[in-house]
Amino acid sequence: METFESLVRAEFTPKNTYLNTASSALLPARTVSALDAAARLRAEGRPLDPLFADVEVCRAAYARLAGVPVERVAAGATVALYSSLVAASLPPGAEVLTAEDDFTSVLNPFHARGDLKVRAAPLERLADAVRPGTALVAVSAAQSADGRIADLPALREAARSHGARTYVDFSQAAGWLPVGADAYDYSVSITFKWLLGPHGAAFLVVPEDFGDLIPVQAGWVAGEDPWGSCYGPVAELASSARRFDTTPALFSYAGLRASLELVEEIGVDTVRTHDLALADRFRAGLVSLGRESLPAPGSPIVSVPGLGGLQPELAEAGIQVSNRAGNLRASFHLYNTADDVDRLLDALSG
Numbered sequence: 001m002e003t004f005e006s007l008v009r010a011e012f013t014p015k016n017t018y019l020n021t022a023s024s025a026l027l028p029a030r031t032v033s034a035l036d037a038a039a040r041l042r043a044e045g046r047p048l049d050p051l052f053a054d055v056e057v058c059r060a061a062y063a064r065l066a067g068v069p070v071e072r073v074a075a076g077a078t079v080a081l082y083s084s085l086v087a088a089s090l091p092p093g094a095e096v097l098t099a100e101d102d103f104t105s106v107l108n109p110f111h112a113r114g115d116l117k118v119r120a121a122p123l124e125r126l127a128d129a130v131r132p133g134t135a136l137v138a139v140s141a142a143q144s145a146d147g148r149i150a151d152l153p154a155l156r157e158a159a160r161s162h163g164a165r166t167y168v169d170f171s172q173a174a175g176w177l178p179v180g181a182d183a184y185d186y187s188v189s190i191t192f193k194w195l196l197g198p199h200g201a202a203f204l205v206v207p208e209d210f211g212d213l214i215p216v217q218a219g220w221v222a223g224e225d226p227w228g229s230c231y232g233p234v235a236e237l238a239s240s241a242r243r244f245d246t247t248p249a250l251f252s253y254a255g256l257r258a259s260l261e262l263v264e265e266i267g268v269d270t271v272r273t274h275d276l277a278l279a280d281r282f283r284a285g286l287v288s289l290g291r292e293s294l295p296a297p298g299s300p301i302v303s304v305p306g307l308g309g310l311q312p313e314l315a316e317a318g319i320q321v322s323n324r325a326g327n328l329r330a331s332f333h334l335y336n337t338a339d340d341v342d343r344l345l346d347a348l349s350g
Helices: 004-011 029-043 049-066 079-088 104-113 123-129 152-161 250-266 268-288 308-316 338-349
Strands: 073-076 095-099 117-121 134-140 165-169 186-190 202-205 301-304 322-324 327-331
Touching (some): 004 250, 049 202, 049 250, 079 104, 095 123, 104 117, 104 165, 117 123, 123 134, 152 165, 268 301, 308 327, 308 338
Parallel strands (some): 095 117, 134 165
Antiparallel strands (some): 186 202, 301 327
């Protein structure tokens, strides 16, 4: 039986110290192989049926990860697409509560409507900011900029007590944090970060009755019989959340199938334990250097004030991190080791 260590080392061969999963993950070897096979399938003119089948396998895998029936999962490409779908479902004048400085893909579609009342509150006080008349609360489970984790249980209860719906973006959480999508009206996640997939795939989870969503983006793949819905208006929308699908980027889903298999093989709990241990090691090391990270307990994303300008210098030294609003953001995932943490700390101490 393969150990965590042997399995990870067989899948990942970084050529640098990669601490930037919050931007995009390294691809596992099995995912690279799947992408190559998908490209060759098309290059050689063979039927693409296996690639369409990959979409359904990925949908089922994400449903298991999210803890919901597969019929409630839609497959698309971006968070912004599904935020736009949720925004389109709201009546004019509806109030949307968001977290201050949340990721743009979660926020902007609501602002773009122009006829919604969009209000922002600090993440730590978001649940307290829900009030009578709030129609929707939209928030990232983990903040992209600094890793802070939203108090989703408190938010869920506050929304329910005021009759508001909830929309949660798990893009910076799915893969290391349990999702539990059944607790929210709508939730979404891209898959190229902690789920280790290629760019171009995302999932939306909807209620059994679809909530208030209208499939305004529906094309042929949203039909109950997709191949019979290629011409003219769609005669019958899918009876499942597939009515909210968009035409899939087939290569992305071919690769993602392999990535999700690896995530399931290792287990989210195992990944979380590993990731948080490294993040805590980095936080402790910062203190020994006389520095402190922004508060984000229980998160594998660590943001250090004032050090973002070192990003180019660190990149030259073979250490990949991000500069977010002047802060250095490091993010730790299953392919990272204690040596990676110490290498970054050594570079920051110089």
